[in-house]
Amino acid sequence: QVQLVESGGGLVQPGGSLRLSCVTSGLVMDYYVIAWFRQAPGEEREAVSCITSSDSTTYYPGSVKDRFFISRDNAKNTVYLQMNSLKPEDTAVYYCAIAQSESCSASSPTYNDWGQGTQVTVSS
16 A cells, blocks of 8 residues: 655744655655645645656746755655745645656646645744
């Protein structure tokens, strides 16, 4: 059974940093694209990063580019999201998700399995 478990969320002041982790089980990570999405209350789920397996190509939307950085450690079955220079508008529940694909996608239906989410709140 595939499981994804996120951790690392919390309350942080504007300008601060957090590192989220997503530990996977029940699968061989080498065959999966992995993405981070977020969803704020009343908003649609938004992709904030993605990383391929074959060559670790990454994707970031303009809203987080140069502030968020995704990485993966297949040996540890873990994906990380380093978030720097956090803003109040980054407040959301953050989810990791996987897809058997060779390329990244920002479309949530592409992804088959999701974690339960971790809350990130950016506030002074």
